[in-house]
Amino acid sequence: MTQLDDSKNRQSLLDLINTTDFVEHISVDCIIFGFHKDKLKVLLLKYHDLDLYSVPGGFVFNHEDLRQAAARVLYERTHLHDLFLDQFHTFGRIDRTENNVHQILLQNKGIEVPKDHWIFQRFISVAYCSLIDYTMSETFPDALNESVEWHDVDKLPNMAFDHERMINEGLIHLRKNLDTQLVAYNLLPEKFTMMQLQQLYETVLGEKFRRNNFQRKMLSLGTLERLEKFYDGSPNKAPYLYKFLPSEISV
Structure with a gap:
């Protein structure tokens, strides 16, 4: 990463933490499963500065519905669009963000933020899942601070937050609801x-x-x-x- 890229990355993080237009304590996450022939995969983000992966997720603007926020976040992180997203679970355990990725990323960029800043506070995440043919989506944006990769669902890497639990719960939901829109709309x-x-x-x-x-x-x-x-x-x-x-x- 060049010095210019690092400067842009740092500025994007500053813009994020200084935004006041987000709904407090609510986030959205998207568990995107990929199917082709006899393989089942899940789409993950890899943080460049950390040995951690996450599912695509983000915050909700005050003017957005939850579904709109999920679709926007998914597109921003992966460029996937027009998918059927099935809301399947709300994740709210009090310790779900103990391995606070945001704090580590900010520290690595030399950005000091008060401990009571909103980005460090407790978040409840509304999760959506989807099922697509992963061979139709193999090229993703290469952002300054993350990359996007398909991984086998039974060989997950080191996951941030409670995202391994999200994937497991999403797989349970997927298996229970194959008869519905998860297949009809996307695959x-x-x-x-x-x-x-x-x-x-x-x-x-x-x-x-x-x-x-x-x-x-x-x-x-x-x-x-x-x-x-x-x-x-x-x-x-x-x-x-x-x-x-x-x-x-x-x-």
Whole structure:
């Protein structure tokens, strides 16, 4: 990092801590899971000055809804946009920010801030999760103080704050809600085969299903609409295409 880059980095941190337009004690975090074939990953930020990783997150402006803040923060940190973000949990344990990354970053930049500054105070975080095809998003911005990387969900690096718990809770939510918007909005094409859906379920849940049993289960949920058959010119029996029925989006 050049001296000019370091100066810009320091100024961006100064601008952040001097801002008074944030909602006090509330933050948003985004747990973005990535799926492709038989791999499941999670998107993490790597702090250049620290041996720590975090999920994309940030503060909420006074004029923003929570969902707007989550979408803005995600775009600012990763350039991902137009994702369905499912609000799944609120994290508020009193010790959740004991390994205060902000304090260490400011100290490393030689920025002195009073101990009672708002950025060091207790924050409750509203968490959102999403599931995308990670091969569609492999190029991310390289910010002055962080980089963005995909990591296997079962091989997490050293995490900041309580973000390992966030990822674990997000994975539980993902596995419980695969039948809903998490799949319909971000991952599969508008029209898909039952085999494509089964491959997704098997990867996320980590188990195999018998084809007939899986199809029977999915059709019984009432979330799919059967469409025309998919003809690809092969001699095999043409499978039906499906799409998800519209459903409500959480706030």
